[in-house]
Amino acid sequence: MSFREEASDDGRGDLKKPFLHTGSWYRMSSRQSSSSQAFRDGTVSVVVCVLIVCLGSIQTGFTCGYSSPTQSGITSDLNLTTSEFSIFGALANVGAMLGAIASGQIAEYIGRKGSLMIASIPNIIGWLTITFAKDASFLYMGRLLEGFGVGIISYTAPVYIAEISAQNMRGRLGSVNQLAITTGIMLAYLLGMFTSWRVLAGLGILPCAILIPGLFFIPESPRWLAKMGMMEDFETSLQVLRGFDTDISVEVNEIKRAVASASKRMTIRFSDLKRKRYWYPLLIGVGLLLLQQLSGINGVLFYSTNIFESAG
Numbered sequence: 001m002s003f004r005e006e007a008s009d010d011g012r013g014d015l016k017k018p019f020l021h022t023g024s025w026y027r028m029s030s031r032q033s034s035s036s037q038a039f040r041d042g043t044v045s046v047v048v049c050v051l052i053v054c055l056g057s058i059q060t061g062f063t064c065g066y067s068s069p070t071q072s073g074i075t076s077d078l079n080l081t082t083s084e085f086s087i088f089g090a091l092a093n094v095g096a097m098l099g100a101i102a103s104g105q106i107a108e109y110i111g112r113k114g115s116l117m118i119a120s121i122p123n124i125i126g127w128l129t130i131t132f133a134k135d136a137s138f139l140y141m142g143r144l145l146e147g148f149g150v151g152i153i154s155y156t157a158p159v160y161i162a163e164i165s166a167q168n169m170r171g172r173l174g175s176v177n178q179l180a181i182t183t184g185i186m187l188a189y190l191l192g193m194f195t196s197w198r199v200l201a202g203l204g205i206l207p208c209a210i211l212i213p214g215l216f217f218i219p220e221s222p223r224w225l226a227k228m229g230m231m232e233d234f235e236t237s238l239q240v241l242r243g244f245d246t247d248i249s250v251e252v253n254e255i256k257r258a259v260a261s262a263s264k265r266m267t268i269r270f271s272d273l274k275r276k277r278y279w280y281p282l283l284i285g286v287g288l289l290l291l292q293q294l295s296g297i298n299g300v301l302f303y304s305t306n307i308f309e310s311a312g
Contacts, residue, residue, distance in 0.1 A: 045240060045241055045242075045243060046164055046165060046166070046169065046173065046241050047173070048218070049164055049218040049219070049241065050161050050164075050165075050173050050176055051176075052211065052214040052215070052217070052218055053116065053157050053160050053161060053211075053218070054157065054161075054176055054177060054179075054180035055180075055207045055208070055210055055211040055214065056116055056119065056120070056153040056156075056157050056207065056208070056211055057153065057154075057157050057177050057178075057180035057181045057184065058180045058181070058183055058184035058187070058207045059120075059123055059149070059150065059153065059184060059204070059207040059208050059211070060150045060153055060154055060157075060180075060181050060184060061180065061181040061182060061183060061184020061185040061186075061187070061188070062184040062185070062187060062188045062204050062207065063092055063123075063146050063147070063150050063184075063204070064092070064181075064184070064185055064188075064298070064301050064302065065184065065185035065186070065187070065188030065189050065192075065301060066188050066192075066200065066201070066204060067085075067088065067089040067092075067302045067303065068188070068189060068192070068301065068302060068303055068304045068305045068306075069188065069189055069191075069192025069193060069197075069200070069305050070192060070197035070200060071085055071303065071305060071306055072305075072306075073196060073197040074088070074139070074197050077197070078133070078134075078135060078136060078139070080136055080139075084136055087136075087140065088136070088139050088140060088143055089143075089302045089303065091140055091143040091144045091147060092143050092144075092146055092147040092150065092302075093147060093298065094144060094147060095143070095144040095145065095146060095147020095148040095149075095150070095151060096147040096148070096150050096151035096154065097147075097151065098147075098148050098151060099119070099147065099148040099149060099150060099151020099152040099153075099154075100151040100152075100154065100155060101151075102151075102152065103115065103151060103152040103154075103155035103156060104155065106118060106152060106156075107152075107155065107156050107159065107224075108224075111220050111221070111224055111225075111228075112156055112159060112160040112163070112220065112221045112224055113160075113215050113218070113220050113221075115152060115156040116152075116153065116156055116157070116160070116211065116215060117212060117215055118152065119148075119149040119150075119152035119153045119156065119208075120149065120208035120211055120212050121149070122145040122146070122148050122149040123145070123146055123149035123150070123153075123204075123205075123208045124205050124208050124209060125142075125145050126141075126142040126143065126144070126145030126146035126148075126149065127142065127146065127201050127202065127204040127205045128142075128205065129141055129142030129145065130142035130143065130146075130198075130201040130204075131198050131201040131202045131205075132198075142201075146204075149208070157177055158174065158177045159221075160221055161173055161174055161176070161177055162174060163221040163222070163223040163224065164219075164221055164222065164241050166242070166251075184207070185301060188200070188204075189304075191203060192305075219236070219237035219240045219241060220233070220237055221237070222234050222235075222237040222238040222241065222255065223255055223258075223259065225237055226255050226256060226259045227259050227262075227263075234252075234255075235248070235252060238251065238252060238255070
C-alpha cells in the first residue's frame with residue numbers, strides 16, 4: 001500500500017505532508033555510489049545539518065545583542081527618549097512570548113524544517129523594517145516581528161537537533177545550539193563597534209537569508225516523519241543522517257517503538273496538575289526557567305554598552 005493510500009485510510013493525509021519535503025534528492029544520492037562522500041559519513045551529515053539549523057540560533061543571539069551597541073545611534077537619529085528605546089528593547093521579548101506559544105503547534109503541524117522556514121520570514125521582514133525605519137513605530141513593528149521569529153526558532157532548533165542526533169552525540173550537538181546563540185550576541189557586539197545601526201540591522205538579515213536555502217538541503221526530522229506515519233521518508237531521512245553505508249534497522253525499530261509508545265500515552269489535563277506526584281517535577285522545571293529569566297541576564301545583554309558607559 002502506498003503512503004498516500006495509508007494517509008487517506010486514517011484521515012490524516014493533510015497532516016502527514018511536511019511543509020518542506022525531504023525530496024527525491026536524498027533517494028537519488030542513496031542509490032548512487034558516486035554520491036557526496038560527506039553524506040556517506042553519518043557524523044559529517046549530522047554536523048552539517050546542525051550547523052545549518054544553528055544559523056537560526058545565531059539569529060536569536062544577534063537579536064538579543066542588537067540593542068546594546070545601537071542605543072546611542074538610534075536615540076540620536078530618531079530622537080527617541082530612554083523610555084521609548086526601552087520599549088524597543090522589550091518588544092523582542094513580547095514577540096518571543098507570542099512565538100513560543102505558537103511554536104509547538106507549528107512544529108507539530110508542518111514539521112521542524114517548515115517551522116524554521118516560517119520563523120525566518122518575520123525575522124527578515126523585521127530587520128528590513130528596522131533598517132529603513134523613519135520613526136519609532138517602524139522600529140517597534142520590526143522588533144516585534146524579530147521576537148516572534150526568535151520565539152519559534154528557540155523551540156524548534158534544539159528539538160530538531162535532538163531528534164536527528166545519535167544517542168552518543170546528542171549532548172555534544174545539543175550544546176552547539178547555545179554556542180550559536182552566544183556567537184550571535186558576540187557578532188552583534190563586535191559588528192556594532194564598526195557599523196551604524198542601520199547597517200547592523202541589514203547584516204541581521206544574513207543568518208535567516210542563508211538558513212532558508214540551507215533547509216532544502218537537509219532532511220526532515222526522522223522522528224517527526226515517523227510520528228506522522230511517513231515511514232518511507234522516515235527511513236530515507238534517517239539513512240541520510242547516519243550515512244548510506246550504515247545499518248539503521250535497529251534504530252528504525254527503536255524509533256517506531258518510541259513513537260508507538262508516545263501515541264498510547266494518556267493526555268495530561270491541567271486538572272491533573274493538582275495531583276501531588278506532578279508537583280515536584282513541575283516545580284523544578286518551572287523554577288529553573290523562572291530563575292534563569294529573573295536573573296536579569298536579558299537586561300544586561302540588551303543594554304550592556306550603556307551599563308558600562310554609566311559605570312565609567
